[in-house]
Amino acid sequence: MGRKSRRGRGSSRNSKAQQTPRALPRDAAAFFGAETVEGPSWDFGRPYILRRVGAAGATKNYVCPGCNGTIFSGMSHIVAWPQEGGGRVDERRHWHTRCWDRR
Numbered sequence: 163m164g165r166k167s168r169r170g171r172g173s174s175r176n177s178k179a180q181q182t183p184r185a186l187p188r189d190a191a192a193f194f195g196a197e198t199v200e201g202p203s204w205d206f207g208r209p210y211i212l213r214r215v216g217a218a219g220a221t222k223n224y225v226c227p228g229c230n231g232t233i234f235s236g237m238s239h240i241v242a243w244p245q246e247g248g249g250r251v252d253e254r255r256h257w258h259t260r261c262w263d264r265r
């Protein structure tokens with residue numbers, strides 16, 4: 163078991179949502195307010211997408227990978243994820259702004 167061949171991802175039948183004439187990179191840099199920066203040293207400085215979350219956007223508690231402390235809801239903080247991951251939700255990490263700066 164376990165032979166999943168999933169080739170040919172390019173076939174986009176049923177693409178009625180044509181918002182932009184040019185193809186956007188699938189690296190989620192198209193997110194509003196996102197920037198690409200050098201990632202944490204423990205991730206070999208891979209390029210990361212970074213997004214700043216304002217206090218109003220922070221509605222949950224998160225664990226910061228920089229200090230293993232809690233980012234409480236209502237705290238503005240950083241969300242970052244590896245650029246090549248394409249911004250999958252499970253790749254995203256929430257950081258204290260200060261911890262991200264010292265990554």
Ligand SMILES: [Zn+2]
Pocket residue numbers: 226227228229230231257258261
């Ligand atoms: Zn932290």
